[in-house]
Amino acid sequence: PEDAIEKLLEMVSIQAEMMELKSNPKRKAIGVILESKRDNKRGVVATVLVQKGTLKVGDPFIVGTTYGRVRALIDEHGHRMQSAGPSVPAEILGINGEPPVVGETLYVAESDKEAKHISEKRKLAHKAENIEHQKHMSLSTLKQTVDGRKVKELAIILKADVQGSIEAIKDAILGLTNDEVQVKIIHSAAGDVNESDLLLAKASDAVIISFNVNTIPAVAEEAEREGIEIRNYNIIFELLEDLRAAMEGLLEPEIVEEVIGRATVRQVFDLSSGFIAGSYVEEGKITRNFDAKIMRGGEQIHKGKIGGLKRFKDDVKEVEKGYECGILIEGFRGTKAGDTVLCIQKKTITRRITKPE
Numbered sequence: 001p002e003d004a005i006e007k008l009l010e011m012v013s014i015q016a017e018m019m020e021l022k023s024n025p026k027r028k029a030i031g032v033i034l035e036s037k038r039d040n041k042r043g044v045v046a047t048v049l050v051q052k053g054t055l056k057v058g059d060p061f062i063v064g065t066t067y068g069r070v071r072a073l074i075d076e077h078g079h080r081m082q083s084a085g086p087s088v089p090a091e092i093l094g095i096n097g098e099p100p101v102v103g104e105t106l107y108v109a110e111s112d113k114e115a116k117h118i119s120e121k122r123k124l125a126h127k128a129e130n131i132e133h134q135k136h137m138s139l140s141t142l143k144q145t146v147d148g149r150k151v152k153e154l155a156i157i158l159k160a161d162v163q164g165s166i167e168a169i170k171d172a173i174l175g176l177t178n179d180e181v182q183v184k185i186i187h188s189a190a191g192d193v194n195e196s197d198l199l200l201a202k203a204s205d206a207v208i209i210s211f212n213v214n215t216i217p218a219v220a221e222e223a224e225r226e227g228i229e230i231r232n233y234n235i236i237f238e239l240l241e242d243l244r245a246a247m248e249g250l251l252e253p254e255i256v257e258e259v260i261g262r263a264t265v266r267q268v269f270d271l272s273s274g275f276i277a278g279s280y281v282e283e284g285k286i287t288r289n290f291d292a293k294i295m296r297g298g299e300q301i302h303k304g305k306i307g308g309l310k311r312f313k314d315d316v317k318e319v320e321k322g323y324e325c326g327i328l329i330e331g332f333r334g335t336k337a338g339d340t341v342l343c344i345q346k347k348t349i350t351r352r353i354t355k356p357e
């Protein structure tokens with residue numbers, strides 16, 4: 001494996017040389033965020049890969065909707081650096097606010113004032129976009145249909161230890177969404193579950209899911225009082241299985257009909273209590289208050305409820321195979337000798353979400 005890696009690096013170096021791939025180390029730095037998290041001791045820590053220019057300690061920067069000033073640069077061995085040039089990865093300290101999203105671009109600004117100004121403008125634009133998106137999704141939740149069926153939605157606020165975990169969980173959740181039930185992650189960020197998460201959950205009826213992070217004690221108490229669910233996980237598999245179970249609970253159950261008894265009508269009696277079909281139970285059993293299908297010549301002529309069932313003069317609940325009985329079908333007087341009565345039992349089957357390939 002080591003030989004293969006060395007060969008790969010050598011080939012990349014040769015290819016870069018042949019393609020004349022170059023970067024200017026003297027310009028203001030631009031880099032991409034590879035990972036980010038909130039450290040209890042150091043605050044927000046992000047790994048950045050410098051793509052252009054040179055990133056130096058003391059540089060003001062903007063990344064996503066946050067800004068900061070480089071307080072420290074740390075290499076892969078934990079040693080501090082004064083600068084990081086093109087193609088050099090480094091941990092960066094000094095980010096204000098939430099951990100940046102993986103894939104965000106970091107730009108070095110002219111000054112702290114410019115960095116803060118651009119950050120505030122981005123926050124306002126992001127907030128306006130979120131408000132518009134939430135309004136749209138709210139209307140969509142009420143009105144959206146697929147093939148005439150109402151689409152149900154499971155809203156989630158996702159918190160995790162690092163941004164990489166969030167991206168992995170998001171990708172896995174996408175595989176659970178189907179035409180009838182959809183998962184909408186309305187907010188995701190690295191760090192502990194805080195008051196802002198709780199307020200958003202209250203406003204959007206969302207479930208808070210946390211992975212490898214804690215919940216601030218005061219927030220946990222408030223969530224319990226308000227009836228907001230916070231689910232904590234350390235294993236992604238368990239998280240996804242619980243989500244799958246929750247989504248299956250939102251699926252409309254499948255109602256199936258099972259024939260549990262068959263009787264042949266031998267004689268019909270028009271009595272004061274109703275139109276009674278004197279029958280012989282050929283298979284299974286006939287049960288009072290169950291649905292029944294009346295069959296004639298292989299075709300269904302009526303479907304109704306078994307409103308009464310008699311053995312001789314006694315009212316009974318059910319009659320089994322090999323016995324005669326009188327069957328009263330509610331609201332139907334067209335039964336004839338030779339008809340078949342099928343006793344129907346309805347079953348509710350919980351529908352399952354197929355695991356993605």
